[in-house]
Amino acid sequence: MCGIAGFAAPSIAPDRARPLLERMIATLDHRGPDGRGFLVEPGIGLAHARLSIIDLVSGDQPIHNPDKSVWTVFNGEIFNYVELRAALERDGAKFYTHSDTEVIVHLYDRYGDAFVEHLNGQFAIALWDKQRERLVLARDRAGIRPLFYARKGDALYFASEMKAILAVLPECRRLDPLGIAEALTYWGAPDPDTVFDGIESLPPGHLLAIERDGSRTIRQYWDWTYPRAGTPADFDDVESATAALRDLLVDAVRLQLRADVPVGAYLSGGLDSSGIVALIRGFTETPVRTFSVTFDDAEFDESEHQQAMVRHLGTDHTTLRVTRRAIGEAFPRLIRHTETPVVRTAPVPLMLLSGEVRKAGYKVVLTGEGADEVFGGYDLFKEAKVRRFWARQPGSKFRPLLLGRLYGYLDKSPVGNAAFAQAFFGQGMQYLDTPVFAHVPRWTTSQKALQFLSPELRAAIGGFDPPAAYAARLPAGMMDWAPLSRDQYVEAKSLMAAYLLCSQGDRVAMANSIEGRFPFLDHRVIEFANRLPPRWKIRGLTEKYLLRRALADLLPSDIVNRTKQPYRAPDNQSFFFEGEPLDFVADLMSPERIRAAGYFDAAAVARLTEKCRAGRVQGFADNQAFVGILSTMLLDEHFVRQRG
């Protein structure tokens, strides 16, 4: 795991190139504290900050092919590098390192831009083809590793994090109004949008090539795709599908344990992370150390289930008890890493946990991330299933009562009051025949934050219509898929890629130089699951049916049968103590600061802040708006005004 940065810029003189690269890569020290490497040639600069995990001795980057005509810097891991290398060596390729990186240049020599299709991994790659004078940028399929770029004149700058681009392009130090509105509504601006003016994110599964003449081509080499609704299953029965999934998961875990340093794992107490740890224990010789977060507040705490798993698996386990005050005080640091507004505080405890992992001497953790998207784990999927069932007989008094079986983990559940739940979830039925149907209730709640925008920002975003705007980004043909498949696709692109894998994934792990690995996001697992009939994902209203079957004999039955409890943390309560806000909150949310920044309506924000201070906030909408506004103000403070 590492950080990369660089540029393709014909007009940058060689004597300016190295200082520019130094400035960019210096901002990414947290991603790669173990060393730096550079390549400067006419028209190109590559920089690398290394976190050494594989080939600790000879793996320094940039790495080149045998005749030094192709160079690469790379952030991430190629998990199948052992198999790829063996195949390349059989065909005569000569390697000068033991690093996974070196397979990239050999594959490019052999397959050109199709090299990326051979990789099983999580990666952001920059590759320089010296002979053809072309730069290639590529990002992994699911969007685990970030990669941003910006253009200025004939130059293109790229980096693992936007702060490296901001270091050399000060004109990008402005927040984009639409990016803010998207982040507050969808929980993260969808790729390629970002909240910084002029900076784009290379979408997952895409490859960008910049040619000698400056022309650019962007190509999608992989996507989540699903069969047409009603396509017969690949398997005759659920037993054979279960066995095939089990074999695949064992192999995915085996590949992702490849490292020359010890590997840890997160244990949340739910099915997914417990399953990963059980697979490590049951099918590999790798000793595993586990880590988890606990909370004082019973609504968020899962220690009972975590301890049950620790006893069952006998792991060496570390817990980090996170207080509300610790979350509030660490929040500014979080936003310096996320580089986007967030609407939940949940990434903070994971940032604090990765610090504990690092202190324990570990650089790598496996987690259960991705299982809910891949195998149908979220209440949102079940909620959509009930709403579709209800829509077939809108007059039914009984069908909407099924909503009462969802969200049981919430103290203030949106279905706690049946009459209002029906009224609320009965809205948005006009989206029934669109691919965003399942997500409209979530966005209806989160877009309430937009009422706090200043008149200027509202004017700048024009008639931003969240469901329509998102639907316009989606691929044609989705309505031929089963409804659950559509819901999974939108979830994988919106919540997972734009929030969970970045603000709650890569950024909070790399804040402490920790690499997260996600076996459920091995692209073979995704492709396998996408071909499954929906009834093997959500059976009735039981989520992740096939995954439960595949893990059943490895886990205690109460873990296997436990209803999913999404990971959450205290939100606005983390910023107020004994009726007073933390100092930085009082400052940034003051009417003077809100007016000076210009993004929000000062009077409306003052009312929301007072409501939080007085402890009157009950639901998600106000919590999300408060956290979203505060994080936007922190972004402005740190990246635009360059204070704090």
Place this chain on the structure above:
Amino acid sequence: MSIEASAVEAKVRGYILENLLFTSDGSQLPNDASLLDRGIIDSTGVLEIVLFLESEFGVKVQDSQMLPENFDSVNNIVNFVQRLKAQ
């Protein structure tokens, strides 16, 4: 409208404007507008209103009374409070 109903209406409007719409602009809250259709309340928003009514007017709202028809507009809420107070 009685004087008492006017006072209830003023307090209910004030609460919703301040705490759910975050504004002092009364024109954003017609008394007959659906709070649900306008996205002003959802099932957790109604909990806030119930807490407010119970503390402000000394009434007790039963679970069976937490229905959209009692809470879906300022007028409906005022009528509901009047009925509770009359009991």
